[in-house]
Amino acid sequence: MPLVTISDAGVPIQGPTATLIYDDWYPALRSDNLRKGKLATAMLLGIPLVLGRRSDGRVFALRDSCPHRGNPLSVGWFDGERVTCRYHGWEFEPCSGQCALIPSLTSQDKLDATRIYATAFPCEERDGHAWVYVPGPGSGRKSAELPRKVPELKKFGPRYRTAFLTADLPCNVDHGIIGLMDPAHGPFVHQAWWWRSRASIREKTKRFEPIPEGFRMSAHAPSGNSAPYKLLGVYGQPVETTIDFVLPNRRTETIRCGDKWFSSLTTVTPVTASTCRIDVVGAWNVFYHVPFVTPIAKFFGARFVRQDQITMIQQAEGLKHNPSLMLIDDADKPAKWYFALKQARLEAGSQVSEARPGAPKLKHPMDGPVELHWRS
Ligand code: FES
Numbered sequence: 001m002p003l004v005t006i007s008d009a010g011v012p013i014q015g016p017t018a019t020l021i022y023d024d025w026y027p028a029l030r031s032d033n034l035r036k037g038k039l040a041t042a043m044l045l046g047i048p049l050v051l052g053r054r055s056d057g058r059v060f061a062l063r064d065s066c067p068h069r070g071n072p073l074s075v076g077w078f079d080g081e082r083v084t085c086r087y088h089g090w091e092f093e094p095c096s097g098q099c100a101l102i103p104s105l106t107s108q109d110k111l112d113a114t115r116i117y118a119t120a121f122p123c124e125e126r127d128g129h130a131w132v133y134v135p136g137p138g139s140g141r142k143s144a145e146l147p148r149k150v151p152e153l154k155k156f157g158p159r160y161r162t163a164f165l166t167a168d169l170p171c172n173v174d175h176g177i178i179g180l181m182d183p184a185h186g187p188f189v190h191q192a193w194w195w196r197s198r199a200s201i202r203e204k205t206k207r208f209e210p211i212p213e214g215f216r217m218s219a220h221a222p223s224g225n226s227a228p229y230k231l232l233g234v235y236g237q238p239v240e241t242t243i244d245f246v247l248p249n250r251r252t253e254t255i256r257c258g259d260k261w262f263s264s265l266t267t268v269t270p271v272t273a274s275t276c277r278i279d280v281v282g283a284w285n286v287f288y289h290v291p292f293v294t295p296i297a298k299f300f301g302a303r304f305v306r307q308d309q310i311t312m313i314q315q316a317e318g319l320k321h322n323p324s325l326m327l328i329d330d331a332d333k334p335a336k337w338y339f340a341l342k343q344a345r346l347e348a349g350s351q352v353s354e355a356r357p358g359a360p361k362l363k364h365p366m367d368g369p370v371e372l373h374w375r376s
């Protein structure tokens with residue numbers, strides 16, 4: 001899958017922290033970084049991870065810390081079957097974390113190495129992401145039975161093109177998420193001749209409805225003032241778009257125009273309590289046969305994400321000194337719903353599950369569909 005990385009060359013800024021949601025899936029890194037026999041590192045929710053791919057193709061994620069004396073396992077060896085710690089050579093089966101060998105043990109020893117485990121996290125490959133399930137601190141080893149399914153980008157047919165974008169954001173996950181769903185910054189942050197101008201601001205009414213653990217901007221004809229949507233007009237069919245936000249961090253957008261479609265999954269993942277990363281995976285069959293569509297889409301997508309990134313670097317400067325902030329109606333209403341949903345999820349703990357039938361459902365801040373009005 002083509003890859004664009006928008007690196008944040010700025011000095012890391014230590015801003016306010018956010019409370020983190022555990023017991024869910026987060027993308028750790030692109031799975032094409034996991035080559036056989038190699039180890040890769042990533043940080044999720046402040047947890048250092050070492051990831052890799054076994055010889056049979058299965059991906060794994062371990063805490064990057066040997067249970068013996070804490071040496072990072074990522075500096076050790078990996079032969080496609082076992083990860084060996086560089087300090088005293090303990091060997092681990094990386095999917096389960098089970099210790100397979102302690103070289104220093106003799107025939108005199110009673111210690112059963114196989115009762116020792118490195119911390120292994122459930123890890124699955126989907127849409128080119130290596131997704132890692134991060135349980136709450138101290139909740140023990142995770143069985144195969146998890147309360148949540150691995151997120152997946154919606155596709156509406158077998159033939160499509162894909163692209164991926166990522167950018168580090170120097171702010172906490174809450175600011176990353178509310179910036180992502182914020183409708184009012186578009187005309188200011190994303191001004192461009194090919195997208196829209198400040199002069200194109202107009203009053204909008206959008207209908208929202210509650211969905212499990214999130215909300216949906218109901219299917220609607222997209223804003224007439226954005227060029228990419230206008231392009232779809234060439235197909236001469238009604239264009240309809242649906243945007244969902246679902247906890248802990250996922251925004252999905254689907255645009256459909258007859259049998260043509262575009263679909264994206266954007267996640268804002270806490271790297272630490274005060275920093276995050278935005279990842280966008282997109283798939284489409286629109287203009288499937290037009291040459292250069294993928295590089296062009298990546299170019300504009302990267303510009304777009306870069307504009308958000310620059311804004312958040314500037315915002316991080318302002319947030320350093322912990323100013324008091326505000327959320328206004330209606331433009332910041334989605335942000336208010338996000339905070340209310342997050343609070344409900346934190347209060348409910350790991351008991352709530354949308355995947356497990358009969359499990360308690362989250363208390364929802366919306367009691368039905370509503371219309372919001374703003375100018376953008
Ligand atoms: S620290 Fe890893 S084997 Fe001792």
Ligand SMILES: [Fe+2]
Nearest residue numbers: 179185189308
């Ligand atoms: Fe934006």
